[in-house]
Amino acid sequence: MRSLSDTLERLARFRNAKGGHTTAATSKLSRLQRFGPNPGALEAWYHVPGGLTEAPALVVVLHGCTQNAAGFDHASGWSKLAQDFGFAVLYPEQGHANNANLCFNWFNLSDIRRDQGEVHSIRQMIETMIAEHGIDRRRVYITGLSAGGAMANASLCAYPEIFAGGAIIAGIPYAAATSVPEAFDRMRGHGIPNAESLQQRLSGASPHRGPWPTIAVWHGTNDSTVTQANANAIIAQWSGVHGLSSSPSSVETVDGHKRLAWRDRSGREAIEFYLIEGMGHGTPLDVASGYGHTAPYMLDVGISSTLHIARSWGLTTSFQRRRADYIKPARPARAASLTDRQGDIQAVIERALRSAGLIR
Numbered sequence: 001m002r003s004l005s006d007t008l009e010r011l012a013r014f015r016n017a018k019g020g021h022t023t024a025a026t027s028k029l030s031r032l033q034r035f036g037p038n039p040g041a042l043e044a045w046y047h048v049p050g051g052l053t054e055a056p057a058l059v060v061v062l063h064g065c066t067q068n069a070a071g072f073d074h075a076s077g078w079s080k081l082a083q084d085f086g087f088a089v090l091y092p093e094q095g096h097a098n099n100a101n102l103c104f105n106w107f108n109l110s111d112i113r114r115d116q117g118e119v120h121s122i123r124q125m126i127e128t129m130i131a132e133h134g135i136d137r138r139r140v141y142i143t144g145l146s147a148g149g150a151m152a153n154a155s156l157c158a159y160p161e162i163f164a165g166g167a168i169i170a171g172i173p174y175a176a177a178t179s180v181p182e183a184f185d186r187m188r189g190h191g192i193p194n195a196e197s198l199q200q201r202l203s204g205a206s207p208h209r210g211p212w213p214t215i216a217v218w219h220g221t222n223d224s225t226v227t228q229a230n231a232n233a234i235i236a237q238w239s240g241v242h243g244l245s246s247s248p249s250s251v252e253t254v255d256g257h258k259r260l261a262w263r264d265r266s267g268r269e270a271i272e273f274y275l276i277e278g279m280g281h282g283t284p285l286d287v288a289s290g291y292g293h294t295a296p297y298m299l300d301v302g303i304s305s306t307l308h309i310a311r312s313w314g315l316t317t318s319f320q321r322r323r324a325d326y327i328k329p330a331r332p333a334r335a336a337s338l339t340d341r342q343g344d345i346q347a348v349i350e351r352a353l354r355s356a357g358l359i360r
Contacts, residue, residue: 027070028079029091035128040111040118043093044125045069047079048133049086055136057087057315058129060122062144062152064170064283064297065103069093072145075298076283077291077306085316087139090129092122106150106172107183114158114206122155126162141313143167145283145297146226150174153234157205160212167216167309169283170226173233175201189227198233199240212241215271216312218305220279228275235262235271242270255286255303272312276301 032044048056059082063072069091073079082089094102104111104118111117129135140163144152149171156166157174176192177183185191193201215238219231239246239262248260249269257276264270276284282297286304294300310316 027073029070029073032090032125032128035121036124038121038124039116040121041095041098042118042121042125043069043095045073045091045093046089046129047073047082048088049083052086052088055134055139057139057141057313058090058126058133058135059087059310059313059315060090060092060126060140060142060152060155062092062104062122062142062148063094063102064144064146064148065099065101067102067145067148067297071295072148072298075293075295076285077289077293077304081291081306081310081316085310087315088129088133088135090125092118092125103147104144104151106147106154107177107179109175109178112151112154112158112175118151119154119158122151123159123162139164139313141165141167143169143309144171145169146171146281156213156215157202160206160208163213165214165216165313167218167305167312168234169218169305170220170223170231170281171217171234172226172230173198173201173237174205176230176233186230187226189229192229192233195233195236195240198237202237203241210241212238212270214269214312216274216309217271218274218276218284220276220281220284220299220301222278223281225281231273231275235273238271244270248273254308257301257303269312274303274305274308276303 029045029047032046035044059078061072061076061078063069073091078089094104096102099105106112108117112119126140130137142152142155142163143166149168152166153168153171153174156163172186173192176198177186182191217231217234219228221228242264244262244264249263250261252259254274257274260273261269262271279299279301282299284303284305285292285294285298285300286302287294287300289304289307291304291306292298
């Protein structure tokens with residue numbers, strides 16, 4: 001008969017597996033030990049591949065509720081992508097002392113105001129990574145899922161001068177809620193402030209007056225945890241500072257899902273929106289791509305948000321992995337055609353390679 005301690009240990013491992021957790025012992029992430037006063041009392045983990053060129057890009061990744069940094073990294077594939085294409089990743093991590101469900105506290109004003117709480121801790125982590133690993137200040141990006149997506153949005157609003165771009169997956173508009181009851185209401189789509197109010201909250205979050213980071217929004221049509229109304233509100237919130245029309249500049253189908261884009265006056269795609277048909281609450285994955293694994297709230301729906309987000313930020317534009325042993329045989333081109341768009345020579349080359357089945 002197994003001892004009580006052995007049984008408890010097995011139950012703990014089972015609970016962690018069901019929750020999508022990966023332990024520090026099995027993770028390739030390293031702990032960022034010291035990064036300033038840390039007013040938000042967060043932990044920090046990172047991965048910097050060996051042999052990087054000078055001044056690599058940095059992607060900040062925020063996990064969702066009930067998740068941890070290592071588990072989200074394993075399931076999303078960000079560190080593997082960073083290893084293959086040569087950039088650094090940073091994972092802020094929530095603790096039980098701050099939130100029993102490991103949610104970032106996106107609904108506490110003291111945690112999302114510039115130079116306060118959790119958002120300031122994330123800012124300190126980024127500055128430490130820049131100083132210790134020679135990160136290119138012009139190429140810092142942030143993404144997150146659910147509560148992590150809401151906190152990514154808060155970071156973008158509080159420190160827009162820090163980020164070149166952000167990607168918000170199943171997230172919430174900045175400063176839309178100021179309490180737990182309001183947070184649940186907003187998640188259900190109730191009481192979301194109007195566009196003008198949301199835009200004022202963004203523009204008042206920092207003294208910054210541009211240029212502004214590009215924004216990508218990802219959301220599932222069947223998300224009953226955070227309704228699609230929140231995705232629409234995030235787009236409305238950022239449209240003000242970018243000076244965009246309410247109507248998208250283009251609509252296309254990518255990997256079987258709708259993608260809308262809004263271009264600013266310079267012709268740059270300032271906001272893009274991936275609407276994932278039939279997907280519930282979670283991060284969109286394409287496990288066949290080699291990046292990511294299914295887990296709770298990590299959903300294989302045939303489109304890799306990790307790959308598409310990285311590509312939109314120019315992190316995979318060489319189309320060549322850093323080591324030949326990472327290269328997999330090309331897969332046949334997908335049947336869904338992409339709407340032809342005007343773009344630079346890089347985009348033209350990419351479309352041609354994809355059509356030939358040489359890249360995904």
